Amino acid sequence: MKKFFLLLFISAISLYPSEKIKIRELYESGEKYNGKAVIIEGEVIGDLMGKGEERWINIKDEFEDFAIGVVISKKEIEKIENFGRYRIKGDVIKVHGIYNINCIKHYGERDIHALNIEVIKKGEKYKEEVNIKKIYLSFLLLSITVLIAYLYHKERISGEE
């Protein structure tokens, strides 16, 4: 019995990674982490997808263009409120899960099967600031365009006459 608990303890430790890694590393040195537990952080982007008990989210490194699909359970969905897109900064979450370069269950997807997720920074909506200078410039351009078009049509009509 002691041996069993010892083995269980050792496997639990080996499954739990000591420190978080960047999503980039999963792409660049994927084999090192394949089939192992990893901890990553990233912003939830796009849409919540999937039906039933298993759902898909995509998370992206906050500072780099690396994103990866994460499989989460239905009960974890409630933790996520904001999905990043234009004018929305998505929730930044910490994912602890098993990384697969070619997930057999999902027909070869590169994914992470989340064991648990934790929201570490709430996302938010932000307003876009309208650039007034661009508006002035557009009005100026409009005047120029109208003037040139007028001159062109005037010459064309006089030419036809």
Next chain:
Amino acid sequence: MIPQFSRDDLKGIFHYTGKLIILLGYLLLFPLFVALIYNEWNPAIDFIFCSLLSFSIGYLIIWRFPEEVDINWRQGMTIASLIWLIYMFLGAIPLYLSGHYNLYIDACFESMSALATTGLVLVKNLDHMAHSYNFWRHFMCFIGGQGIILLGLLIFFRGASAFKIYVGEAREEKILPNVVQTAKFIWFVSMCYLIIFTLILGFVNIFHGISPSRSFFHAICIFIAGWDTAGFSVQSQNIAYYHSILIDIITSLIVILGAISFGLHHAIWTGKFKEILRNYEFKTFMANIVLLTFFAFIGFMKFTKNVDFFSSFRIISYHIISGHTGVGYTNTDSYYLKNYFPDFSLVLLIITMGLGGCSCSTSGGIKMLRIGLILKELRKEVKGYSLPTSTIVIEKFHHIKDISLTDSYVKLSSIILIMFAVTYLIGGIIGTFLGYPFLHSLFESTSACANVGLSVGITNPDMPNLLKLTYIIEMWIGRLEFISVFVFIRFLFSLRSPE
């Protein structure tokens, strides 16, 4: 000696170029409309600005060059080449203003990639891009894939001029007796498929849990990029974003439809279904996909560890279809191609990309009809040597109608094949010179020149500007299939001293 461009030539070239720039002004109103739907005010101002800029430049040119003249061959080819560069520069402005590109050259790269329906991208943080900018990226694929000139044909060009400018955009096939009717048919078919597949993809996205408004936005963009074999996507993960085999299958179908000749589409639309079984180019194309998938799959299974049978088949078949049709969609990522595709499969993928889709389609590369004709010629030669010397060997092939293989077909096909092969190689050598492995450089160069868009990771915002420029030129000449670009270069020299 080839005659120099005259001042009259210049008048015709500039007049029609001006008109096509005005057309861009109108086209920029489409993303403006999207911006208004999604209340994206800053992008809306950018599109108004760029639209007005196009109108003002266009009107300025036609004001200075008001004469409508009949276009000759060299004028037609020069207009076709020139207008693609101008559209690249002007189309890149809203992209650059979006703030998603490090440099203007990056935006130009993306703009040319869209217009030439390549699909290589330098965009940053695509997942937070405004709908309207993202739509513009895809809409440029539609404009370029269908053909800038083809669109112009519906509006500006008439009579003999129409065919001369139509050929300049690498399309010599007249599906209907009149090129304007041909242009109308191509647009009609495209719009029909647009409606059908936007609905299908939209409902599939809803089924996957995406909200209806986003589902249909994604659907229209995916269709455009697939049908026009561009391979852009709304999200940074490309098709891998959807984690769906169903999306893989639908997009494969769209890209195959996009890569087959509009002549074959016309036959199907007019009820001549037997043409599918008889068409020499289509048969070569499909046989190639099956054979190359088989061999690439064998190579992948042999050299790549820890991948099961079905996953391997899914990844390999999708990439061979993607490469052969020239779409460049991926259901994995560039690092996967770089790290897990064995050299054997990469080489087959390079061949696949280099060969390209069918003639008179939206795909790039050498084109299957030309490959088929060269193979036929080879067979004819072998036959000729095997038979008595007095025997005349005649080879025929069926492409919409029965055609006898003539030297002129083979000559032109061989020239284009050599030009493509040399350009793939030059791009590969430049990449190697800049420090990338030769196989990867050749892969990326072929992908750019054949307007595919698959990447092994070389294409990124941090790559050297020289390589960005190389790929821009490759995408441009690859899309226009060399001849019109050579005529354009001659035109540039003529500008110094027109006769």
